[in-house]
Amino acid sequence: EADIYQTPRYLVIGTGKKITLECSQTMGHDKMYWYQQDPGMELHLIHYSYGVNSTEKGDLSSESTVSRIRTEHFPLTLESARPSHTSQYLCASRAGQGAFEAFFGQGTRLTVV
């Protein structure tokens, strides 16, 4: 079983609130990712990091931000939640060069009302 954890698992929050989705991994992986998953749609990459102090936006435009101050921690923040942010957010990590397997957390299902 992968050692990557996301909290909370489920979150219902009002419009305009600031939220942070937590993701931690204990495998020492350099690469970490945030994906957004909606029913019947591809996993869309919204942010990624190749290591400490490295963050990039992914293919899907997102109003969220991320930080990578420690190798094991990759939180995602929404400054002002909107109903359009309602989705499942998946965090993943991979080891260094040559490693192709991504390990996923259980996901955070966010509902903005």
Next chain:
Amino acid sequence: QKEVEQDPGPLSVPEGAIVSLNCTYSNSAFQYFMWYRQYSRKGPELLMYTYSSGNKEDGRFTAQVDKSSKYISLFIRDSQPSDSATYLCAMDKGSGYALNFGKGTSLLVTP
């Protein structure tokens, strides 16, 4: 054109049936081809992977890659109700960037 195409289904089969799941892709730079399985309310888990063209077998599962046709398949023999899940194909160029995923095919195996 999306780089990875996968029919989302749903696909419903009786227990014991042979299941065939497929993806097509457009980018010839992909080198690693993977199948992830995702149970309801869980994150995806790697099921099988292949490098370049060819077949790979693991128990009841067989992964097949045809790079000339840009087509990959996952076969499940003697399907079980516990195989009910969403199966996502994923591909990697080997450059260290993120994986490219298909939409996932929802499979239901009925007893």
